[in-house]
Amino acid sequence: MSNQNLFELNQVAKRFTKGKETISIFQDLNMQIKDGDFLAIMGPSGSGKTTLLNLLGGVDQPTEGQITFDGQRIDNLSESQLAKWRANNIGFIFQFYNLMPMLNAARNVELPLLLTNLSRSERQKQVKIALELVGLSDRADHMPSEMSGGQQQRVAIARAVVSDPKFLLCDEPTGDLDRQTADEILQTLQLLNEKFGKTIVMVTHDPSAAKFAKQTVHLNKGEFVKAEELSA
């Protein structure tokens, strides 16, 4: 694990235009995320956490400024280049798991591998490893509707890591779970960060979830603030 910057945001601005109205979310935002970091982003609702995550994940593009990942600009990539980039570098973990309800756990986990040139048996091998990692080997053929929220989120984590991306993005990964289940999920993320070197950015409302991260930043009205200022 080097101490290099994996992500660099340089003078990033993000505005949404709705009709004649323009809402500015970020202005002159600068940020670095180090390789191997586990960063929690907190902040009130509407402060731009998800918007920031979307920019990092190449799901949305900045209005101004540059975003580099591993030394490569991603803010000027085309829609289809971004899709490829996401497939190669990013694993997403969503608040509501976003599993495909008509596919069993193994098939859900396999999805990112369909974008690779791996053979069927190689894919199955990887899926098995990923499910083992999240402790769900015995649920491979269960449908999402047959699993608890925590189990579904584990499947989602397995799906996020199955193609071995460097970077995991989690938007309120425990927002829909009870305390104990949430802690289990967070321990899994911690394991992925510490043992497998995944760089993780996690958005959360929950201070005790943020404690699992290596560091926490607070976002307020589109700017990073110190925790003390926020509570004031």
Add this chain to the structure above:
Amino acid sequence: MSNLMSQSTAVIVMNIRSLPRRLWMSLAMVFASAVVVAILLAFLAMAKGFEATMQSAGSDDVAFFMRTGSAAELNSSASREQVNLIENAPGILKDEQGPLVSPELYVIVDGVKKSTQQEANIPLRGLSQRGVDMRNGFTLTAGRMFTPGTDELIVGAGILREFDGFDLGQEIRFGKYTWKVVGVFSTGGNVFESELWADAKVIQNLYNRGSSYQTVRARIGSSDDLTAINEYLESEPRLTHEVQTESAYFATQGKSLEYMAIFGWVISSIMALGALAGALNTMYTSVSDRSMEIATLRAIGFSSLSAFIGTMVEAMTLAVIGSLVGALAAFIFFDGMNASTLGGSFTQVVFSFQLTSELFIQGITLALIIGFVSGFFPAWRAARVPVIVAFQSAR
């Protein structure tokens, strides 16, 4: 490329598996396509059946003479003298009893349709054994041939099936005269089965035709002989007739229900527009129902093309399933269905609906068009679902 294939296959599988969530809408789309295709096929099968009934009646080696300008047998005439002249035309085959020529009469009598109990026109053809021999596939299926010079007739199988009162042995009255049914004949399903046949001389007598006939059929070697016959007709001023092969005549007659096919296309196209509106609605609903899944797959790195293809395939699949159901229904309900309609001579032609593979292809093509159009615009929307939808908490 193989990558796009596996992406699209996965998306298609997921779409199909998610169909139960939209069961009733999807079934409505299947049903609408089925109805449209069934109706189209019904009309096409009707036109096809009629055409086949006509076309299969004609022979290539029978020259058919009608007075110039008469569109159908009913309007034609030929005097005894003209018949004699035609017998001398070049190219007409002969046997030991002379030229193979059949002068015929064609009059209209009334019959009562079994289906509606209404009167309808039936042709009563006057001919001789020579004429009977010229009909390919002629067989007496019951009874015997009429005796020349008597008031006996034989009835075509189609007439027996569709009209009252023509059973074997029965007496039947047309106007002042009573006839006796002594036989039933078949000609393999073609238009001759929609006729009554009796001795030409007797009809001349009863219908005050003197010694004149209406049309003349003559056996020829091949249709090439028509050129010589035509020259003969032109050089002989007493002949006011034109000649064509019998098959050419019936081919023209067979086209008279072609408007049914056109009508079928018009009706089903109008209905297809309705089905299309419903199908578009179904497919737009499908896209919004799946938007979270589409966006999630896009976030994972699936291409927008795969979302497009998946939606297209879903629409085409539903429409094609519908068309197969519709075609099956059309086959069960319409194929071989007997009907009778007014033919070119204002007489009833008994025929059966005929569904051919060519017609099935037309039906499925219509469904593919419905599927394509109803899939295209929703698929376009599917391809444009913003990836950020995957992160939206409002579900």
